[in-house]
Amino acid sequence: MPVNLNPPVAALPVAGVKLGTAKAGIKRENRRDLLVIGLCEGAAVAGVFTKNRFCAAPVIVAKQHLAENQGIRALVVNTGNANAGTGEQGLKDARETCAALAGLINCNASQILPFSTGVIMEPLPVAKIAAGLPSAVADMVEDNWLNAAEAIMTTDIVAKAVSKQVAIDGVSVTVTGIAKGSGMIHPNMATMLGYIATDAAISQPLLQKMVSEAANRSFNCITVDGDTSTNDALMLIATGKSMLPEVNVADSKNYHALLDAITKVAILLAQAIVRDGEGATKFITVEIEGGRDEAECRKIGYAIAHSPLVKTAFFASDPNLGRILAAIGYAGVDDLDVATLKLYLDDVLVAENGGRAASYKEEDGQRVMKQSDITIRVALNRGSANATLWTCDFSYDYVKINASYRS
Amino acid sequence: MPVNLNPPVAALPVAGVKLGTAKAGIKRENRRDLLVIGLCEGAAVAGVFTKNRFCAAPVIVAKQHLAENQGIRALVVNTGNANAGTGEQGLKDARETCAALAGLINCNASQILPFSTGVIMEPLPVAKIAAGLPSAVADMVEDNWLNAAEAIMTTDIVAKAVSKQVAIDGVSVTVTGIAKGSGMIHPNMATMLGYIATDAAISQPLLQKMVSEAANRSFNCITVDGDTSTNDALMLIATGKSMLPEVNVADSKNYHALLDAITKVAILLAQAIVRDGEGATKFITVEIEGGRDEAECRKIGYAIAHSPLVKTAFFASDPNLGRILAAIGYAGVDDLDVATLKLYLDDVLVAENGGRAASYKEEDGQRVMKQSDITIRVALNRGSANATLWTCDFSYDYVKINASYRS
Numbered sequence: 015m016p017v018n019l020n021p022p023v024a025a026l027p028v029a030g031v032k033l034g035t036a037k038a039g040i041k042r043e044n045r046r047d048l049l050v051i052g053l054c055e056g057a058a059v060a061g062v063f064t065k066n067r068f069c070a071a072p073v074i075v076a077k078q079h080l081a082e083n084q085g086i087r088a089l090v091v092n093t094g095n096a097n098a099g100t101g102e103q104g105l106k107d108a109r110e111t112c113a114a115l116a117g118l119i120n121c122n123a124s125q126i127l128p129f130s131t132g133v134i135m136e137p138l139p140v141a142k143i144a145a146g147l148p149s150a151v152a153d154m155v156e157d158n159w160l161n162a163a164e165a166i167m168t169t170d171i172v173a174k175a176v177s178k179q180v181a182i183d184g185v186s187v188t189v190t191g192i193a194k195g196s197g198m199i200h201p202n203m204a205t206m207l208g209y210i211a212t213d214a215a216i217s218q219p220l221l222q223k224m225v226s227e228a229a230n231r232s233f234n235c236i237t238v239d240g241d242t243s244t245n246d247a248l249m250l251i252a253t254g255k256s257m258l259p260e261v262n263v264a265d266s267k268n269y270h271a272l273l274d275a276i277t278k279v280a281i282l283l284a285q286a287i288v289r290d291g292e293g294a295t296k297f298i299t300v301e302i303e304g305g306r307d308e309a310e311c312r313k314i315g316y317a318i319a320h321s322p323l324v325k326t327a328f329f330a331s332d333p334n335l336g337r338i339l340a341a342i343g344y345a346g347v348d349d350l351d352v353a354t355l356k357l358y359l360d361d362v363l364v365a366e367n368g369g370r371a372a373s374y375k376e377e378d379g380q381r382v383m384k385q386s387d388i389t390i391r392v393a394l395n396r397g398s399a400n401a402t403l404w405t406c407d408f409s410y411d412y413v414k415i416n417a418s419y420r421s
Numbered sequence: 422m423p424v425n426l427n428p429p430v431a432a433l434p435v436a437g438v439k440l441g442t443a444k445a446g447i448k449r450e451n452r453r454d455l456l457v458i459g460l461c462e463g464a465a466v467a468g469v470f471t472k473n474r475f476c477a478a479p480v481i482v483a484k485q486h487l488a489e490n491q492g493i494r495a496l497v498v499n500t501g502n503a504n505a506g507t508g509e510q511g512l513k514d515a516r517e518t519c520a521a522l523a524g525l526i527n528c529n530a531s532q533i534l535p536f537s538t539g540v541i542m543e544p545l546p547v548a549k550i551a552a553g554l555p556s557a558v559a560d561m562v563e564d565n566w567l568n569a570a571e572a573i574m575t576t577d578i579v580a581k582a583v584s585k586q587v588a589i590d591g592v593s594v595t596v597t598g599i600a601k602g603s604g605m606i607h608p609n610m611a612t613m614l615g616y617i618a619t620d621a622a623i624s625q626p627l628l629q630k631m632v633s634e635a636a637n638r639s640f641n642c643i644t645v646d647g648d649t650s651t652n653d654a655l656m657l658i659a660t661g662k663s664m665l666p667e668v669n670v671a672d673s674k675n676y677h678a679l680l681d682a683i684t685k686v687a688i689l690l691a692q693a694i695v696r697d698g699e700g701a702t703k704f705i706t707v708e709i710e711g712g713r714d715e716a717e718c719r720k721i722g723y724a725i726a727h728s729p730l731v732k733t734a735f736f737a738s739d740p741n742l743g744r745i746l747a748a749i750g751y752a753g754v755d756d757l758d759v760a761t762l763k764l765y766l767d768d769v770l771v772a773e774n775g776g777r778a779a780s781y782k783e784e785d786g787q788r789v790m791k792q793s794d795i796t797i798r799v800a801l802n803r804g805s806a807n808a809t810l811w812t813c814d815f816s817y818d819y820v821k822i823n824a825s826y827r828s
Contacts, residue, residue, distance in 0.1 A: 067757045068750030068775075099746045101760070101776030134743025135777050244747050322729070323823055330824035336541025339506040340651050343475030350474045353508070368475075369508030370542050410820050416730055417737035 015171065017297040017386050017406065019289035022175040025159035026188050028211040030054035030253025034153030035165040038146025040139055041094030041132060046165035048143060050115065050150040051089040051209060057253045059086040059127070060221040062229045064246040071097045071104030071138075072128040073245060075112065079124045087121040089249065090150075091129040091166050091207065092143055093194070098244035099135035107138040114144040118151050131168055131194065131205055131245055163192040166207055169415055170194055174286040180275045182268055185258040187214045189275045193283040195246075205243035206233055206287060210279055214272055215254030217262035224273050225250035232280035236288050236404045237319045250276065288404045293411030296328050299389040303400040310347050311394070311401035317345035318390060325408030328388065333379030335364050342392060351396070358391040359383070422578065424704040424793050424813065426696035429582040432566035433595050435618040437461035437660025441560030442572040445553025447546055448501030448539060453572035455550060457522065457557040458496040458616060464660045466493040466534070467628040469636045471653040478504045478511030478545075479535040480652060482519065486531045494528040496656065497557075498536040498573050498614065499550055500601070505651035506542035514545040521551040525558050538575055538601065538612055538652055570599040573614055576822055577601050581693040587682045589675055592665040594621045596682045600690040602653075612650035613640055613694060617686055621679055622661030624669035631680050632657035639687035643695050643811045644726045657683065695811045700818030703735050706796040710807040717754050718801070718808035724752035725797060732815030735795070740786030742771050749799060758803070765798040766790070 031053060038048040053059070061080065063073050079086070090111060097104045112126035130138065163173035177190040191210035216224065229248050254260065261268045289297050300319050302311035318324055321341040327334040338357060342350070357365040359382045364374050382388060438460060445455040460466070468487065470480050486493070497518060504511045519533035537545065570580035584597040598617035623631065636655050661667065668675045696704050707726050712718035725731055728748040734741040745764060749757070764772040769785045772778055789795055 066747060066750035067752075067754065068746045068759045096743070099743045099772060099776050101774045104776060133741070134747060135772070136743075244743075244750060322819070326820050326823035329820065332824065334540070336503070336506045336543075336651075339475045340473060340541060343473035343651060345474075347474070352475045365506065365542070367508045369506050369511060408820060410817050412729070413733050413736065413815060413817050413820060416733035417739065 016290040017294050019172055019286055021172050022160060022163065024177070025163070025175040025190050025192070026177040026179060027156035027159070028188050028190050028253060029156065029213045029255035030057055031211045031251060032154040032156050033158040033162040034150040034155070035158070035161045036146040036150035036153065038092070038142050040092055040142055046161065047093045048146045048150050049091040049162050049165040050147065050154060051162070052119065052154050053087055053251060054253055054255065055085065057086065057251055058216060058218050058221050059249060059251050060218065060225045061247055061249040062225055064243060066244045068099060068244045070130060070245040071100055071108040072130045073247060074105060075108040076127040076129065076247065079112070079127055082124045084122060084125050086127055087125040088115055088119055089127045089129065089209065090115050093166055093168055094132040095130060095136055095138050096132045096134045096205070096245050097130040097138040100137060103137060107140045110140050111143050115147050118147055127249070129207055129245070129247055131166065131207055134244060159190055159192055166192065166194040168194060168205065169292055170290055172290050174283055174290070176279045176282040178275050178279050180271065182258055182271045185256060187212060187256050187258055187272065187275070189279045191279045191283050193287060195287045206246045206248070208233060208248040208280070208283055209251070210249070210276060211251040211253065212272065212276065213253050213256040214258050215256070215260035216252040216272065217260060220262060220264060220269065221250055221252055223264060224276060227273060228277045228280045231277050232284040235402060236284045237316065285404055288406050291406035292415045293409040294406035295386070295409055296407040297387045298328060298405050298407065300403045300405060301389060301391045301400065302394065303391070304394040304397060305399040306397035308399045308401050311399050312403070313347060314342055314345040314392060315401050315403040317341045319403050319405035322408055328383065328407035329409045331380070331383040333359070333376060333383050335359065335379060338390060339365060354395045356393040356395070358393070360389050423697040424701050426579055426693055428579050429567060429570065431584070432570070432582040432597050432599070433584040433586060434563035434566070435595050435597050435660060436563065436620045436662035437464055438618045438658060439561040439563050440565040440569040441557040441562070442565070442568050443553040443557035443560065445499065445549050447499055447549055453568065454500045455553045455557050456498040456569050456572040457554065457561060458569070459526065459561050460494055460658060461660055461662065462492065464493065464658055465623060465625050465628050466656060466658050467625065467632045468654055468656040469632055471650055473651045475506060475651050477537060477652040478507055478515040479537045480654065481512060482515040483534040483536065483654065486519070486534055489531045491529060491532050493534055494532040495522055495526055496534045496536065496616065497522050500573055500575055501539040502537055502543055502545050503539045503541045503612070503652050504537040504545040507544060510544060514547045517547050518550050522554050525554055534656070536614055536652070536654055538573065538614055541651060566597055566599055573599065573601040575601060575612065576699055577697055579693070579697050581690055581697070583686045583689040585682050585686050587678065589665055589678045592663060594619060594663050594665055594679065594682065596686050598686045598690050600694060602694045613653045613655070615640060615655040615687070615690055616658070617656070617683060618658040618660065619679065619683065620660050620663040621665050622663070622667035623659040623679065624667060627669060627671060627676065628657055628659055630671060631683060634680060635684045635687045638684050639691040642809060643691045644723065692811055695813050698813035699822045700816040701813035702793070702816055703814040704794045705735060705812050705814065707810040707812060708796060708798045708807070709801065710798070711801040711804060712806040713804035715806045715808050718806050719810070720754060721749055721752040721799060722808050722810040724748045726810050726812035729815055735790065735814035736816045738787070738790040740766070740783060740790050742766065742786060745797060746772060761802045763800040763802070765800070767796050
């Protein structure tokens, strides 16, 4: 079960964004598996995508359509099939999906962005998607984010939606986001799909900058199993329907106020993905501080967060904390002096001077290990950089879920 | 159970090497947990060690003693405790172990190399080791490799020993090796201990070169869980007791004949570690060919071999082979053209042209996946370099073993 994560009970509508879902029977009958996100004219869209060289057909097509810059009018997302590892046919299928939706909402196919998630290397059932689109379009309303969050789930147990309202210069601005993903989660990025919309007006170049910065502090700081998906995308939509003047200066107060709100939503969505990590029973925050630069902090953080030995020890609530020291040691920071670092589990000092701390008592470690939310903190004491990552433990159920995903 | 791996039934003695074991009760009562390997005067010893920054106390001490170059007279190995993450006290404990053995066999402490494997961050029970050493020394005989292989096991199910005899210039030369390790296995290296001895005479610099070259083709080509231990070591011993003249020219015929025999023993030991990988049910060979250089072949091979999604799919015998494509895609080879590579499972062509091969049938994939020995072959078609790695699948039992290791 997800770790300290409840299903969302509400998500604020964003003026200018309408969402509609349908049951297209893509992989299984009788579940919402198709989502259309319709955008008002003039809405700006920017995104960050997977860096996997085997990026999926919809990722290629979405990037092309964004580059054509004709104004995006809708996003279409299917679950149950990733349309990845599908070669030329996959590209045709993604384009055909866009064309089918464009016909229904009277725009060009290049004004549609396609997204897919699910099994890799199976042909996309375009006919089923096309048949489902009319009911998804008919379903489109602004207050529909929770159904949308459900429609994009794959192995997720809980839908993920987060809303935030902030006052900027006395004007109320809404930020609402949904995301899916629970395995194959890693920076750059995951079978992770995220859609965040705001009614603020943001110029296109700043929107692109903002989505990159928000992703770097959120989705690019999580890992479940270290695998990076072929399909990941985080899209940021700005409809401009609020009264706030367009944000078009990068270092302005309003830019930072908006970025802050968007980043907070993105962090909560990213953490929700980890809390719902496949088979997760613990939510683990990894804080690395006092490094020479952020890169080395992230390197050490990920070595810990990716270690199956560390993750199985947390699953067992076993303070076998030498495994964390081993992970720090092999992270690849070649001049690291292990005698000067300190390792904490929440507030318990575990190791210093290259070994177990004199004050450390097994029962203190045991007490923290039994919690469902745990912070591993490493003070490197060699600089002022830091990094925070989020991960989960590694349980029987991870193997179970992934050994039977297709069946 | 180990994958197609039987316990060794015999191992040839190597003239000049005597082995003795004892039950010292280090972690558990009544099991062989202490090994002494005694060397004849004049034996040469070289080794490669873990690159983990948290390298264990015995690793530090063994390197110092090798550097002092007084002639190594014995190696002492304990299981049950790694003496890692133990700070200054750990170094004292390792030195005390050497001193205790030196007193028994009349040499200097710096002529002893210490090795430990087991739990990290617990103080080494030196008193128990010292108390066990006299019976280990009393037990020392040349024909004792199989007991030695047993005495160094931790979570290993099967002891690992390999022998080979070759004729070089008409002279018979023996190579015998033992190894332990089944989890925390990764290049550079594993909780992997390996000891290979030959009765050939090899000059010290060539012995060092030989052990590095053999390790690069064997122990540095395996992975179980991607973790790199604090204690790994592979030691190569040359006693010079055979009639073969000393090998002291790097590119000579005899050098290569010996290196070849030693590498073959090392590969079989390394593969045995994977076959006995924690919870393993499949032995997987990953062959990457046609790369620009060996480094990129290894990068792609390790991305596949480390992916929990790939490994759980193999455990389930589920030909969800898109996961292999995804791993190839995120391996970090930035200019990889996925449209030109081919993916095979044994002889079955699975993917080409960026997607599933037209000739591929699910039942062919399924048939191969059900085997216990499987080869994943990726033809990159962009150069002439290649690399071969060995790994295993990822099962419930991996989690079970590692969630309860200390209990």
